[in-house]
Amino acid sequence: MRDVSAPRPYSVGFAELRQRFRKAAERAGAELTEYVHPLHGPGGEALATDVALIGRRNASKLMVLISGTHGVEGQFGSACQTQWLEENAPWRLPEDTAILAIHLINPWGTAWSRRVNEDNVDLNRNFVDWQAGAPKNDRYADLHGALVWREWEGSGRANADEALAAATAKLGGHAGLAPIVEAGQYDFPDGLFFGGTGPTWSNRTLHDILSSFAGAAREAIVFDLHTGAGPYGYPALLSVAENEHDGLAWGKAVFGPALSVVLTGKEATTDTGIAATATGYVSAAVRKAMPDARVLPLVIECGTLDGPVVMDAVQADNWLHLYGKVDSPLGQRIKATLRAAFIPEDPDWQWNCLATSLRYFDRAFADLKAVDAGGCNDASRAPAMATTIVQPHPAASAARATPAIEVVNLHKSFGQLEVLSGVGLSASAGEVVSMIGSSGSGKSTFLRCINLLEQPNDGRIIVDGEEIRMKKASDGKAQPADMRQVERIRARVGMVFQSFNLWPHLTVLENIIEAPVHVLKERRADAVERAHELLRKVGLSDKHAHYPGQLSGGQQQRAAIARTLAMQPKVILLDEPTSALDPELVGEVLRVIRQLAEEGNTMILVTHEMQFAREVSHKILFLHRGKVEEEGAPAELFANPRSERLRQFLARTL
Ligand SMILES: Nc1ncnc2c1ncn2[C@@H]1O[C@H](COP(=O)(O)OP(=O)(O)OP(=O)(O)O)[C@@H](O)[C@H]1O
Structure with missing residues (x-):
């Protein structure tokens, strides 16, 4: 019998799961690649999906193990991957066979203990054919x-x-x-089992990984590791498909009655505990990514608590992230309940699930090795080399030498009232810096000074390496020396206002193309094409001909964001972009801003949404009476405020 009698407990944090996996992969002689996620975890930890390849990139036979599709379930999948890599090391593989372990494909969800991703998207409903449009439910x-x-x-x-x-x-x-x-739905971003509005980071990353490592495969067995459905402590082996395919026949030949095939469809049923009515599963993605291969997509689904109990936990967690406070005692209770619904702290459960899953791996791998797939493909492709770091995202890459924006010692008074007393800030390309602080502390004034909507009395503003030249007027006040330079720099600094500031007499499309056509002198046809692209991005494709007055506040703000993006700004300033919105409209705007952060836009955000600032920012500045009282990484600043004022501020707002 396999010796897993004393498995290490699953319930460790994201950073430790990574460390364990990477160590096991290194010992196994794997080529390790890191796909950095643009956001970070609750402790400020970097988030990434790690990929370990044992064997050659051009292997024609490939076994793939995927963990963490549903973030919070990732501890189980991670434990299986780590244990299997460890206990078989050193691996001696035939030339034509390789193992690809994809560790925590939804790293944000695992780190924040959510089933969904950073945009409330259920990744297992996100792999639909987006060209054909989202399914209806x-x-x-x-x-x-x-x-x-x-x-x-x-x-x-x-x-x-x-x-x-x-x-x-x-x-x-x-x-x-x-x-x-559980069929999934595509109309309510705040709802349960939301499939998204397009391919998510995890979806795109899985696609990139499979393009890089699975292109040569002709025979592939893919395990996607899950918990939360089916009888307690029983790891069921499933294959989910929209129709019969040759991989299913292969699966039945290998596993016999141990394998349950779930054929999905609008009215389909199954007693396995997973949703036969859903589409957009990882299984679909892996088959699509390897069109020339025979692919056997498998799911291991370890049962935990009863269906209604699990759904209650998911519902409560959905409320918590929409309307509650994660750090509050209630928030912590909800989190603990959710974790228990997916990863029971029960050694027997953990032992059974691990041991049985590893047996499934062994059996599948033995069969894969025995298949005759005709040797390696495309011998010209290089075999695995040492660790590679892939950082597809500008926000994740190291800071450039020149900050995207730098403000030094900014002063501003209104008459006798000194509102800013020497505020400074620097943001590298791709960084998100949030400014928090009480009402009247000077946050909005600071943003307005940056693009000279207000004239600062003193200080330096440098955008993308170019400093705004100032001179002293006859009354001794500072003013810009060259208004043409100001106009040029303003065009590079986008501003999103609290009150949207759309032109009421222009349609949404006209609002968006106005500045590119008149300021940047773009061809109208090009500006229109790009405007449509931007409207798609912010989810307003169908509203291009509407006037602002015909839109909800959230839609107006999303249109305003599209208008800002149309100028392709180097830096985006957002001045309390959600504070004029009804609470139910806040989420849709935050989602768009989060997407901008993920895409590597440099942003300075003034906000009262503390949880959001914490999740999305690389750095936070706390302003008090016109001075930066405290600044730092969000996790540190929120967990260990140094100043009494920040402590009090957080106590009032969190
Ligand atoms: N144009 C102006 N003329 C006179 N005083 C102003 C002007 N704009 C802002 N102020 C004052 O400057 C101070 C800082 O205002 P600011 O709007 O920058 O604060 P804030 O931190 O953004 O506050 P809130 O969070 O409430 O938006 C306030 O006392 C405000 O009344």
Whole structure:
């Protein structure tokens, strides 16, 4: 019997999971590659998906292990990957066979203990054919209001619970409800099992990984490692597909009745605990990424608690990230409940799931090795070399020598009132810097001074290496020496205002192309084409001909962001972009801003959304009475405020 009698507990933090995996991969002689995620974890830790390749890149037979598709479940998959790599080291593989371990493909979800990703997207609903448009789930729409509530307790919550109980009874219990909810939906970004509006970072990264490492494969077995559905402590082996394919026949030949095949479809059913009604699974992605291979996509699904209990935990966590405070005692309770719903702290559960999964790996791998796939493909491709670091994202790359923006010793008074008393800030390309502080501390004034909507009294402003030249007027006040330079620099610094500031008499499209055509002198046709692209990005494709007055606040703000992006700014200043919005519209705007951060835009953000600032920023400045009282990395600043003022401020706002 395999000796896993004393497995290390799964429940360790993201950084340790990575460290264990990387160590095991190194010992196994793997080529290690790191795909850096643009955001960071709750402790300020860097986030990344690690990829270990044992064997040659041109191997025709490939075994792939994927963990953490649903972030919080990642501890299980990570434990399996690490243990399997470790206990078989040193690996001696036939030339034509390789192992590709993809560690924590949704690193944000694992680090923050969420099933979903940074945009509330269920990655296992995100691998749909986006060209064909998002699938429809009208039956979810009827349930949304009962599943997603604004208040943790009170009459609104009680009404929602009552409505959910009534709907569940009408559908014949949880077994009737789950296939509708878990089918995935693409219309409610704040809802459950949201599939997104386009390919997420994890989706794109999986695609990049498979393009880099799986291109030569002709025979591939892929394990996607999950927990949370099925009977407690039982690791079920499944294969999910939209239709029959030759990989399924292979799977049945290898595993016999141990393998359950789930064929998905609108009305499909299964008793495995996973949703047969859903599409967009990882299985679809891996088959698509290896069109020339016979692919056997497998899912290991380790049962935990009863379906309704797991759904309750997911619902509560959804509320927490939308409307609650993760750091509060209630927030911590909700997190603990969610973790327990996916990774029970039960040594027997952990032992069973690990041991059985490793046996499935062994069996699959033995069969893979025995297949005759005709040797290595494309011998010209280089074999694995030493560790490579892939940093596809500008935000993640090392800071450039020249900051994208630097402000030194800025002073500003209104009459006798000194609002800024020597504020400074520097942001490298791709960095997000947030400014927090009480009302009246000078945050907005600082932003307005940067692009000279207000004239600073003193100080230096340097954008992308070019300093705004100032001179003293006859009254002794500073003013720009060259207005043409100011106009030029302003065109490189985009500003998003609290109150949107769209032209009311122009359509959304006209608002967006106005500055590119008149200031940058772009051809109108080019500006229009780009405007449509930007509208797609902010989810407003269908609103291009509307006037601002016909849009909701959230839509207006997203249009305003698209207008700012149309100028391709070096730096984007956002002045409390969500504070004029009704609470239910805040999320849609934050999602767009988060996407901008992920894409490596340099941003200075003034905000009262503390949780958001913490998640999205590389650096935070706390302003108090016109001075930077404290600055630092978000995790450090929020966890260990040094000044009493910041401590009090956080106590009031968190
Ligand atoms: N144009 C102006 N004329 C006179 N005083 C002004 C002007 N603009 C801002 N102030 C004052 O400067 C101080 C700082 O205002 P500012 O809007 O920069 O603060 P803030 O930190 O952004 O506050 P909030 O979070 O409430 O937006 C306030 O006392 C405000 O009344």
